[in-house]
Amino acid sequence: MTTGIEENAMKRRLRRELRLLQAYAIVSLLALVFIAGAAFMRAGAPEKFDEITVQRLNVVDANGTLRLVLAGKDRMHPGVIDGKTIDRRRAVAGLVFFNDDGDEVGGLTFRGEVKDGHRRADAGIMFDQL
Known part of the structure; x- marks a missing residue:
C-alpha cells in the first residue's frame, strides 16, 4: 500500500515527465514546421548554376x-x-x-x-x- 508521501512523489514525477514530453512535442513540431517552410520557400526559387554538364x-x-x-x-x-x-x-x-x-x-x-x-x-x- 502506498502512503500519501509516496503518492505525492509519484504525482510530481509524472507531472515532470508529462512537462518533458510536452516540451519535446512542441520542439519537434517547431522543427518540422521550420524544415517544411524552408523546403517550400526554396522550391519556388529558380536554380542558378555557374556551370552544368549534361549529355x-x-x-x-x-x-x-x-x-x-x-x-x-x-x-x-x-x-x-x-x-x-x-x-x-x-x-x-x-x-x-x-x-x-x-x-x-x-x-x-x-x-x-x-x-x-x-x-x-x-x-x-x-x-x-x-
Missing part, C-alpha cells in the same frame, strides 16, 4: 511538349514526323526544334572527325516546312 538537354513547354533538344552525337534525338519517331541514329551534335504537335521542324547540327589523317568537319542548318 542531353530537353526543353519542354508548360504542358510538357518537347520543344528543343540540345545534345552531343551519342544522345541526339532521332526526330519525330507526324507523331512517329524516326528510327535513325544521328552521328551529329546540335539542336533539334519541335513544333506544337511535337514534330521536328528544323535544327542546327555540327560534326567533325579525323579520318586517315585528314580532318573533316561540317555544319548544317535546317528549316522544315509544315
Whole structure:
C-alpha cells in the first residue's frame, strides 16, 4: 500500500515527465514546421548554376511538349514526323526544334572527325516546312 508521501512523489514525477514530453512535442513540431517552410520557400526559387554538364538537354513547354533538344552525337534525338519517331541514329551534335504537335521542324547540327589523317568537319542548318 502506498502512503500519501509516496503518492505525492509519484504525482510530481509524472507531472515532470508529462512537462518533458510536452516540451519535446512542441520542439519537434517547431522543427518540422521550420524544415517544411524552408523546403517550400526554396522550391519556388529558380536554380542558378555557374556551370552544368549534361549529355542531353530537353526543353519542354508548360504542358510538357518537347520543344528543343540540345545534345552531343551519342544522345541526339532521332526526330519525330507526324507523331512517329524516326528510327535513325544521328552521328551529329546540335539542336533539334519541335513544333506544337511535337514534330521536328528544323535544327542546327555540327560534326567533325579525323579520318586517315585528314580532318573533316561540317555544319548544317535546317528549316522544315509544315
